[in-house]
Amino acid sequence: MGFMSYQGRAICYHSHGEEGKPLLILAHPLGMNQTVWEGVLPYLIPSFKVVTWDLPGHGKSEALAEDATEIMPDDLAGEVLALADQVGEERFHFVGTSIGGVIGQQLLINHSDRLISAVLTNTGAVIGTPENWQTRSTDVLDKGLGLMAEQIVPRWFGQLACRQQPGLIDAWKHKLAECDNRSYALLCEMLGQTDFRQKPLNKEVQLVLVGGSDDVATPPQSLQQLADLSNADAPIILDGIGHVPSVEDPVLFSKILLTNMY
Incomplete structure (x- = not known):
């Protein structure tokens, strides 16, 4: 585990694998943390140097500043570029789930020269509605994620994963409750304002899209x-599969990644 400073805030990241292998950066969903990748790492590390990190106020990354009023997709894309620079790589493969897929789209729009390939999962050019995201933000600030977790977490996973992994939902309720409320709320507002339908992605970068049949969010x-x-x-x-294939079926998801990245 390491920390780097970005825009005056500490970011927690892990670098796995050997130097000299292609760099792969993984971006986790909103309300989760970089442990969503633990199941796929054993399959990816033989082929890649893998970097994972925690979004603002998630996991062990520092929360957004108290006076912050917004965060934009390019701020998060900037974290990705800073991570690549931190480990000494100019170009990299990228995998992002949910809000991680939003970050990937931002990279494809403004920073495609840094990308070798992108796999975006359980995401969209627009996710949900501005009204629903604003309601979520307001509720989180009023009630806290500890109370909201009961409503939010069950939407993440398909029934298959819940049957095969007893305790999955309860474990992630605890992890969601540990997120910083304000950082989470500002990321909700960012998602409500983000619409990439009129911003064409760079079509020269290899792009693979993955979803789940049971995903209610995307x-x-x-x-x-x-x-x-x-x-x-x-x-x-x-x-x-629901919203988080890396957690729900890491073996299958790893096979898809390894088949579609080169």
Whole structure:
């Protein structure tokens, strides 16, 4: 585990694997942390140097400043570029889930020269509605994530994962409750304001889209819309999977990553 400073804030990251291998950076979903990648790391490390990190106020990364009024997708993309610089690599592969996929889209729009390939999962050019994200932000600030976790976490996982991994939901309720309320709320507001439908992604970078048949937050049609906008191949939709394939079926998800990154 390491820490770096970015815009005056400490970011927690892990670098796994050997020097000299292609760099792969992984971006986790909102309300989670970099431990979502633990199940896939054993499969990826033989082929890549893998870097994971915690979003602002998530995991062990420092919260956004108390006087912060907003955060933008390019701020988060800047964290990715800073991480690549931190480990001494100019170009890298990128995998992002949910808000991580939003970060990936921002990289494809403004920083595609740094990308070798991108796999975006369980995301969309637009996610939800501004009204719903503003409501979520307000509720989190009023009630706290400890109380909101009961409502939020069950939406993350398909029934298959819940049956096969008893205690999955309870474990992630605890982890969500540890997130900084204000940072989470500002990220909700960012998602409500983000709409990439009129911002074409760079089509020269290899792009693979992955979704889950049971994902209620970013259903398969969100991935299909993104495929249509980017001229990517049809999304790979995983049967019985919800919003977090790296947690729900890390073996299958790892196979997809290794098959589609080169």
